[in-house]
Amino acid sequence: EAQVTQNPRYLITVTGKKLTVTCSQNMNHEYMSWYRQDPGLGLRQIYYSMNVEVTDKGDVPEGYKVSRKEKRNFPLILESPSPNQTSLYFCASSFLGTGEAFFGQGTRLTVV
Amino acid sequence: QKEVEQDPGPLSVPEGAIVSLNCTYSNSAFQYFMWYRQYSRKGPELLMYTYSSGNKEDGRFTAQVDKSSKYISLFIRDSQPSDSATYLCAMMPNNDMRFGAGTRLTVKP
Numbered sequence: 604e605a606q607v608t609q610n611p612r613y614l615i616t617v618t619g620k621k622l623t624v625t626c627s628q629n630m631n632h633e634y635m636s637w638y639r640q641d642p643g644l645g646l647r648q649i650y651y652s653m654n655v656e657v658t659d660k661g662d663v664p665e666g667y668k669v670s671r672k673e674k675r676n677f678p679l680i681l682e683s684p685s686p687n688q689t690s691l692y693f694c695a696s697s698f699l700g701t702g703e704a705f706f707g708q709g710t711r712l713t714v715v
Numbered sequence: 716q717k718e719v720e721q722d723p724g725p726l727s728v729p730e731g732a733i734v735s736l737n738c739t740y741s742n743s744a745f746q747y748f749m750w751y752r753q754y755s756r757k758g759p760e761l762l763m764y765t766y767s768s769g770n771k772e773d774g775r776f777t778a779q780v781d782k783s784s785k786y787i788s789l790f791i792r793d794s795q796p797s798d799s800a801t802y803l804c805a806m807m808p809n810n811d812m813r814f815g816a817g818t819r820l821t822v823k824p
Binding site: 646 | 747748756757759761
């Protein structure tokens with residue numbers, strides 16, 4: 604089954620404790636991206652990657668890191684989480700140049 | 716001014732009504748236009764996908780794009796309670812997708 608898998612689905616952590624949210628896709632997509640979704644603000648892009656070892660900043664990259672060492676995986680790293688990073692996070696993947704993005708089920712992160 | 720504007724609603728309609736959802740945008744470079752549907756506690760899923768101006772129909776759903784007015788619409792005919800969800804418009808020039816805030820729709824039986 605074609606899918607984007609994110610883990611964990613829910614996470615509560617404390618300020619400053621490094622965490623990683625994993626994302627994996629099985630559709631051989633070149634393009635992967637991370638979004639955060641906040642009420643009234645919609646989906647905002649954090650980082651994206653057009654291929655292995657190629658990553659770039661989206662609209663709200665501050666406080667986040669990513670890596671793309673393999674085509675299927677695109678982890679999101681919060682080196683020192685802060686309460687303003689409490690949000691719902693989505694990973695998505697697609698073939699380059701198409702608008703048909705497949706989304707993971709989301710990770711609800713709470714930073715206290 | 717946001718690049719993509721979408722009225723967040725909420726919008727509540729009776730079953731069987733025709734629903735009209737709209738977005739406006741400011742970037743003339745957008746050429747791919749999408750509508751995503753997001754159920755509660757789920758990730759968005761692609762509903763409609765159009766390239767450039769025109770109409771596209773898929774069952775009860777019709778997507779319209781008017782590039783001259785920078786305006787896109789999604790129409791849902793004979794709306795059902797199962798259509799209750801948040802609808803997000805999205806658009807892009809090449810690869811970077813820009814989303815509207817999403818409109819929450821409730822269809823009451």
